[in-house]
Amino acid sequence: MPLPASPEPTHRIVIAGLAVAYHLKRSQRRTIGLAIDHRGLRVGAPLRARQGDIEALIHQHGQWVLDKLAAWRDRPPPGKLMVTDGTVISVVGAPLTVALVPASRARWQLAGDRVELSPSPSTDANQLLEKALREKARQLFAERLAHYAPQLGVPPPPLRLSSARTRWGSCSHRGGIALNWRLIFMPLALIDYVVNHELAHLKEMNHSPRFWSVVEQLCPDWRARRLELRQLGRTIPTI
Structure with missing residues (x-):
């Protein structure tokens, strides 16, 4: 891809x-x-x-x-997203349009710049959209980890998706990395900042000057990206 x-x-x-x-x-x-x-x-x-x-x-x-x-x-955070036919959301910095498609069972499919959802009595459109975005997030995050890990001389770490409300990512002492699936609503540059931040913990499990020097190897403008991540964090919709 x-x-x-x-x-x-x-x-x-x-x-x-x-x-x-x-x-x-x-x-x-x-x-x-x-x-x-x-x-x-x-x-x-x-x-x-x-x-x-x-x-x-x-x-x-x-x-x-x-x-x-x-x-x-200071604006209040957005409320729960009402997913209807034609709803447009921003995913990895680009518009993604929702299309509700009748089907005999609940299903979803990502197709270019649109996502097709087929709700059922037991699975509504919001649930299907979250499933689709989680899968897209898993694929993209794994790709970005595989892209940057060799630059630090480490193998791509095991990936886990997180639903944490207050953290974008974390790195365990065993070397596994968890990334918040809601990062999929962010531009690629900010996703990469979080990926680089967590990969740097494989070298320095702290936030010392040495840690930030590792981050800077992969992301020289990390300060600007971190600031933008804070600014955009309040705009993420709830599904």
Whole structure:
């Protein structure tokens, strides 16, 4: 299976003493624009815009940026997702459309950018969607562990899916790694950050400076990714 396309580059800037991650997208536009949504600060810039000019504009609107980010952060978490025909959710940074398909028994099938669900009296659409996303998560997480483990000189560890409410991942003293299946709602760059974080524990079972130096080998911009993970964590729907 080909890997998803690389995400937009993530940068980091300090505004009034607070670290803020932002995504920068360059295109054939004429001006620099700022936008804030559930993903955080997003900056659009001309192809040849200087980085210094981009960050000067961010600082110029610094208080607006902080206020808008705080407003998104303080919003109540989303309620239970009502899964109906045509529901669209974000999975690994791309839209996934739900299609309800009649069938003689409960079943689900992932097909490109849509997931087909066939509920039954005993298994509703929400339950089927969770099963489909868990399977997608298992396959993707195993693939990412196999991709990064050799870079640390370790074999791909045993994988277990977690449903923890407060942790994205964990690493046992026996070398097994548990990853929260809800990470499937995150962009690939943030999934990779958690994967790299847990793999680093195979080298350093702590959070010492040595540990973070291992993380940095695999993920040089881990600080920005960690910040974005915190920002996006509150937007994950409940199925």
